[in-house]
Amino acid sequence: MLSTFNFRVIIDYLPLFFEGFLATLWISAVAMAAALAVGIVACILRISSLRCFTWPSTAYIEIIRSTPLLAQLYFFYFGLPSLGIRLTEYQTGIIALALNSGAYIAEIIRAGILAVHPGQVEAGIAFGLNFFQRMRYIILPQAIGTTIPPLLGQGIVLVKDSALLSLISVFELTRVGQMMASERFMPAEGFFTTALCYLILYYILKFLSRRWQGRLVAQRAV
């Protein structure tokens, strides 16, 4: 199997893989930041008691969660130009990724807030704190810790999902693998190197998530 593996070509392509690695990294970082913003807004609207806010954000979350990212990506890629909106492939891809992850992040944050014991909220009310003070001093400090591991998990999902951007000709890790497959006819070398790069990112994020979880357990024990 590995006897036919051509390591020289991989070394030739190493600079390109490094560029692809960085591209995947910054695309994911930008999309994650945007997704956090989208998710926080969607979550606030969802838990608000006003029907006119709850309904659209629920519809957004449910629609995103029950359709594939690839269909969403093509929806924006092929659909936005017919509305007269012209964006680069990078912008289209990042928007699709951010809107997709935003829905999941909204649910993660909502779960974190709902997991705070109702007695805490009642105590806040008894102290005479208003809604924002309760959020700021009682609910969020307790909710943020528990949401970090699932948020990092969503980060892993987002890094992997960003591979789909290669299908709308965005330059990133998977694209480099495809280039190696089509230029040198070496799909094995190309895609195994690509997979290895993703694994590196995966292990870093997994390590961070584990450490945070350990800290949470330690905090609870005190």
Added chain:
Amino acid sequence: MWEFYFERLVQSLPSFLKGIWVTVQVSGLSLVFGTLLGLAAGILRTRHFKPLRAVIAAYVDLVRGTPYLVQIFIFFFILPEWGVQLEAFAAAVLSLTLYAGAYICEIVAGGIESVPAGQWEAAKSSGFNWLQQMRLIILPQALRTILPPLVGQYVLLIKDSSIVSVIGLTDVTRVGWLTVQRIPEGLMVFGLVGALYFCVCYPLIRLSGWFERRLTIQELKL
């Protein structure tokens, strides 16, 4: 112009329905095989046999750490190099099975570990052998933890099956991609694709939520 395209889209509705049928077939088959694989791997992972655990952990990490897009490229482009010729359908089902199996393995192992150790001890002292302990005592209780995320995983599987369109399998995403070349109304075409996915996935999401509510209420009663 818009009405003209809409009429043509309605005319090509049968091919979309055929596409969603392919999606259901591919994801249904890999759902069954993936559940069997994940169940076996998950049960074996909870046995205290180190080499086996290491192999299963490596498999799970390899699958979870790389994008499915890269995995299907590996199956479709690299297996032929090693003399294994697979049709697009077989490659899709095989790769989706291995993909789903890894996630289901985690869910099953987590569910089994959530059963209190006392149950194992009680089963052992009742004279059950390992298979009986697993089948009669542990799995029925673990099922309560396993079921909601398992159905959620099925939804992810159906959505991720859209990626098999890149190796030329005419599932509903590929039908959309082919149609958008003739009918350049991306919003309309992929809106339809999304609606078809929604019809399949949304009931499953509701089912997962229903399981979650029902099974947690049961737990409170106990």
